[in-house]
Amino acid sequence: MHNMNRVQMLEFSQRGDDRGHLVIVEGKQDIPFEIKRAFYIYGSDEGVIRGQHANRKTEFVLINVAGKSKVKVKDGEGNEAIYCLNRPHTGIYLPTMVWKDMYDFSKDSVLLVLASTHYDPDEYIRNYEEFVNEIEGGGVILYLNSRKCPLMYESFCQEVS
Ligand code: TYD
Numbered sequence: 001m002h003n004m005n006r007v008q009m010l011e012f013s014q015r016g017d018d019r020g021h022l023v024i025v026e027g028k029q030d031i032p033f034e035i036k037r038a039f040y041i042y043g044s045d046e047g048v049i050r051g052q053h054a055n056r057k058t059e060f061v062l063i064n065v066a067g068k069s070k071v072k073v074k075d076g077e078g079n080e081a082i083y084c085l086n087r088p089h090t091g092i093y094l095p096t097m098v099w100k101d102m103y104d105f106s107k108d109s110v111l112l113v114l115a116s117t118h119y120d121p122d123e124y125i126r127n128y129e130e131f132v133n134e135i136e137g138g139g140v141i142l143y144l145n146s147r148k149c150p151l152m153y154e155s156f157c158q159e160v161s
Contacts, residue, residue, distance in 0.1 A: 021088070062113050067106040
């Protein structure tokens with residue numbers, strides 16, 4: 001199975017009461033890895049595209065704790081999918097070796113990113129051609145098991161008010 005098929009939206013339970021909402025994200029419980037690193041992105045304008053990389057070793061969960069953004073995921077074989085992050089209690093799980101772009105940030109967007117590794121710039125692939133080459137170099141097994149559907153496009157974006 002190509003890693004793109006492992007991308008999934010996650011819904012976290014909300015422990016709200018009359019004081020407000022509380023969302024808990026625990027490593028290995030609510031998300032499939034131990035959290036080694038957290039960072040957050042805010043102040044990105046609507047036209048900005050962030051990400052534009054794949055990671056050889058790191059898995060991520062992205063949560064728009066405020067505002068909205070979109071994530072486009074590509075498998076390097078022509079398949080892509082767009083996910084909307086627009087609720088503080090939902091996130092997207094991104095496994096290793098998928099190409100990701102984050103874009104369409106709302107002015108109030110605060111995008112929290114949970115990562116399975118400490119930062120290592122060498123495990124980032126920032127050149128798309130290089131990513132495609134590494135995917136293709138994954139060998140026959142990866143090819144046979146992949147969802148071979150060139151130029152497929154899916155959108156999982158549902159606007160919520
Ligand atoms: P970058 O990976 O380009 O951010 P994004 O994925 O949102 O587009 O990171 C921007 C800069 O911050 C870059 O110089 C690397 C640095 N950085 C760290 O030092 N540690 C980290 O954990 C991250 C995510 C980035």
